Amino acid sequence: MIPLTHILILSALLFSIGVLGVMLRRNVIVIFMSIELMLNAVNLSFIGFARSLDSMTGVVFIFFIIVVAAAEAVVGLSIILAIYRTRKSLNIDDFNLLKW
Amino acid sequence: MSQIWLIPAFPLLGFLLNGFLGKFFGTRFVSFVGPMSIGLAFLQSVVLFFEMLKTEGHRIIENLYTWMAAGSFQVNISFQVDELSGLYLLIITGVGFLIHVYSIGYMKGESGYYRFFAYLNLFVFFMLILVLGDSFLLMFVGWEGVGLCSYLLIGYYFEKHSAAEACKKAFLFNRVGDFGVLSAVLLIFLSIGSLEFNTVNAQAAAQFEYGGVLVTVITLLLFLGATGKSAQIPLYVWLPDAMEGPTPVSALIHAATMVTAGLYMVARLSHLFMLAPVTMNVIAVVGTVTALLAATIAITQTDIKRVLAYSTVSQLGYMFLAMGVGAFTAGIFHVMTHAFFKALLFLGSGSVIHAMHHEQDMMRMGALRKKLPITYLTMMAGTLAIAGIPFFSGFFSKDEILWKAFSSPLGGGVFWALGFLTAGLTSFYMFRMMYLTFHGNSRVDSHLQSHLHESPWSMTGPLMILAVLSIFGGFFGVPHALHFLPNGMELYFHDFFAKLPGEAHGSVDTEIMLMILSVVLALFGWFWARRMYSGSLEAARRLSASWRTLYDLSLNKWYVDEIYQALIVTPGRLLSTHLLWQAFDKNVIDRSVNGSGVISRGAGGLIRGLQDGVMQTYALIFAIGTLTVIWYIF
Amino acid sequence: MLTLFYIFAAISIICAFGVLFMRNPIHCALMLVGTFFCLGGIYVMLNAEFVAVIQVLVYAGAIMVLFLFVLMLLSTNEPSQVAVKWDAAKMLAVIITGGIFIQVASIFSDSALTLGEKGNYPLEKIEEIGSITLIGQLLFTEYVLPFEIISILLLVAVIGAVVIAKRRFN
Incomplete structure (x- = not known):
């Protein structure tokens, strides 16, 4: 039996790496991958809690999260495609029009 | 169930219908809705008046809902019908109805016909709120509302510069008075903790020391408000300028109803005012001086409506004189008779102006008697009433006031003498107006001469009704000295007003003698006016030339x-x-x-x-x- | 058992750092696939076989293929570009993220951490019914409304992606 604490700390670590990825990387697609990483870290903690609480809710939730993640990936990637067509770049620093 | 709320509800409904739909539904709709709403209010007022007389204590209070409540402070929207407001109700809705009917004919063909009736209805609504409200706040709502309507109606011909100026002037002068009322209301609330008239009147004697500083200040502030609304010195100057409004407005607002709101307030709070002898004295002095000053101005004016305006100021002065000497009943009696004959005179002058195609200068009139017979006869009745010719309504009420000014413990010979002088002047300038307008040689423009015509029925009808009231209205309050009828007003207001401190002096013989004196003076004024103005105006011109300085002072309204x-x-x-x-x-x-x-x-x-x-x-x-x-x- | 967990955990962390520091985006994507596989393994160890399967099929399979597909479609040849350009803001980001991790980890490792009520599905029951059967039952009974809604969401996402990504002819 894996202790809950271990799972949660692994989850927190993966999540933090995902956060760092969002803040440090400049390639939009890699930033997007980091977001997926964060989603997975959350999934892991869901499963951990579900197991230690003898509940199925967490497992069903992951099912939904994965569907949402798939939808999000599809829409997000198509947005990236659309942006790439106009700006010919994947560098996040080039997408800074939304400001004062 | 008494349903007091219906009384103001009808005019409000009339205002809403005329104001929002009148433009689209046209003249016939407006001419129906406008007078009808006041007529219904009048019927309901009559019903309630008699119901009130049957009620124990002569008081019906109807609580609609709680307006605001904070801690121990609570103000209700509640209406109250008692002796004072019952009488005012009848005057406002009755005279108001006649004036509305009159306006159908007078305002025919004016642009903004629906606007006029909407404002007029709104005015009646606010006036009813003013007299029906059982607390200072509700009265103040009405007080401000009638001021607003007065402003709107004086400025009815707003494209005319003088009218726009006049309505601004009226509004500003009223604001000065409103400041007084509002401060007084705050002081009363701070010292008594209630804003209901009944509570204030009942507790006034317990809370305030007789003749104390606080009560004197409060009553003086209230009186300042009254001088603004009721056109007394120092705030009277707006009323003559208010004649820029259409004549029915002058009759309704600036003669019969709104200008008596100040008197209503003083009468309503008689118990409070009676605690401040200084204020009472101030009121009596201001009333007397106003009456005399306005009368001296009126004798030289040539604009027919201005004569009547100064006459109104003067008569209001009389009423305040009555209030000031503690003769509240006599004052309210004069309010009533004045509402009859002054509304009649204004409407009559409106009829003349209507016939003359908006010419108001009496120097361009003359000999209209034959052309406007009904107007002439009815106005003559009004003139006889205001001049105090015996057995017309004004005779009874005016002599009651003069007698009270003489005999009351708060009055004195000086008040009587000045009032007596004013009565003579009144008789003179009123008959001067009649002779200049209806008698003598015609000074009418030749092209107008052929167009002269008597006014339509909608105008002469109200004139005749008001003439009847002006002739017989005085028998409600026959003085004790004449005792062929009981004094109806005194019976009606029995125990309503505060008692005078001390006994009246003077005997019945004195009263009869003073009465005869004032009748003689009134007849003398009539005779003098006839001598000067019935034929050519040469004598009048010579007289004014020999008293040049005084004549100029009067003509220029004392340069106030x-x-x-x-x-x-x-x-x-x-x-x-x-x-x-x-x-x-x-x-x-x-x-x-x-x-x-x-x-x-x-x-x-x-x-x-x-x-x-x-x-x-x-x-x-x-x-x-x-x-x-x-x-x-x- | 625990040893296996540590191995999976270590590999997933190393792969995650790979995502963070690899210069070539395609390498990053492959690293991410590695992480997903390891997580799938951990799910199996936690008796969530069905989730493990869809983790591998949908995540590591479909979604990552989509990523790679887009990466190759937009192949930008910028080899000189470093993965992370360090400056003050980036340093601050590292410090802040580290702070968050330390905070959260200290909360989780606190022995006084209390858990809520136990649910109705202990391990024995799951093994008796079967994990996949159980999820199926729950999806079509208790969670049928979210299940239907999520299907509409997928439809919307598909249409949305087509609308956004298609070329505009004008």
Whole structure:
């Protein structure tokens, strides 16, 4: 039996790496991958809690999260495609029009 | 169930219908709705009047809902019908109905016909609120409302410069008075803790020391409000200018109803006023002086409506004289008879003006008797009433006031003498007006001469009804000295007003003698006016030439407007321009406003660097926030 | 058992750092696939076989293929570009993220951490019914409304993606 604490700390670590990825990387697609990483870290903690609480809710939730993640990936990637067509770049620093 | 609320509801409904739909439904609709709403209110008032007489204690109070409640302070919207407001109800809705009917004919073909009736209905609504309200706040709502309607109606011909100026003037002078009322209401609330008239009247004697400073200040402030609304010195100058409004407005607002609101307030609070003998004296003096001053102005005016306006100011002065000597019943009696004959005289003058195609100068009239017979006869009845010719209504009420001014413990010979003099002047200027308008040689323009015609039935009908009231209205209050009828007014107001401190003096013989004296003086005024004005005006011209200075003073209204201009308006304007505007407004207010703008823009400029459009910066700030929240929670 | 967990955990962390520091985006994507596989393994160890399967099929399979597909479609040859350009803001980001991790980890490792009520599905029951059967039952009974809604969400996402990504002819 894996202790809950271990799972949660692994989850927190993966999540933090995902956060760092969002803040440090400049390639939009890699930033997007980091977001997926964060989603997975959350999934892991869901499963951990579900197991230690003898509940199925967490497992069903992951099912939904994965569907949402798939939808999000599809829409997000198509947005990236659309942006790439106009700006010919994947560098996040080039997408800074939304400001004062 | 008494359903008092119906009385103001009808005029309000009339206002809404005329104001919002009148434009689309046309003249016939407006001519129906306008008078009809007042007529229904009148019927309901009659019903309630008799119901009130049957009720124990002669008082019906109807509580609609709680307007505001804070701690022990509570104000209800509740209506009250008692002796005073019952009588006022009948005057307002009755005379108001006649004037509405009259307006159908008078205002025919005017642009904004529906607007006129909407305002007129609204005015009646507010006036009813004023007299029905059982607390200061509700009365004040009505008080301000009638001021607003007066403003709107004086400025009815707003495209005319003088009308626009006149309505502004009326509004501003009323504001001065309103300041007094509002301060007095606050003081009363602070000292008694209630704003209901009944509570205030009942507790006044317990809360205030007789003749004390506080009660004197309160009553003086209230009287300041009354001078504004009821056109007394020092705030009377707006009323003559208010004649710029259509004549029915002058009849309804500036003769019969609104201008008596000040008297209503004094009468309503008689118990409070009676505690302040100084104020009572001030009221009596102001009333007397106003009556005399306005009468002296009226004798030289040539504008038919201005004569009547000064006459109104003068008569209101009489009423305040009555209030001031504690003869509340006599004052209210005069309010009633005055409403009849002054509304009649104004409507009659309106009929003349209507026939003359808006010519108001009496020097261009004359010999209209044959052309306007009904107008002439009815106006003659009104003139006889106001001049105090025996057995017309004005005779009874005016002599009651003069007698009370003489005999009351608060009165005195001087008041009587000045009032007596005013009565003579009144008789003179009223008959002067009649002779200049209806008798003598015709001075009418030749092209107008052929168009002269009697007014339509909608106008002469109300004139005749009012004439009947002016002739017989006085028998409600026959003085004790004549005792062929009981004094109806005294029976009606039995125990309503505060008692006088001390006994009246003077015997019945004195009263009869004074009465005969004033009748003789009135007849003398009539005779003198006839001598001067019935034929050619040569005698009058010679007389005015030999008294040039006095004549000029009177003709120019004692230069009161000019004095106000020099003493108040000009310094006020200088102060505003140089100190308040150039110094304070520009340097302090404008700069602080601009300064706050500069500060916010500077602060924004400092912070906006954070919003650089780069998503990662936002993510970083978001992460900082997250860390803070987590750190704070655990 | 625990040893296996540590191995999976270590590999997933190393792969995650790979995502963070790899210069070539395609390498990043492959690293991410590695992480997903390891997580799938951990799910199996936690008796969530069905989730493990869809983790591998949908995540590591479909979604990552989509990523790779887009990466190759937009192949930008910028080899000189470093993965992470360090400056003050980035340093601050590292410090902040580290702070968050330390905070959260200290909360989780606190022995006084209390858990809520136990649910109705202990391990024995799951093994008796079967994990996949159980999820199926729950999806079509208790969670049928979210299940239907999520299907509409997928439809919307598909249409949305087509609308956004298609070329505009004008």
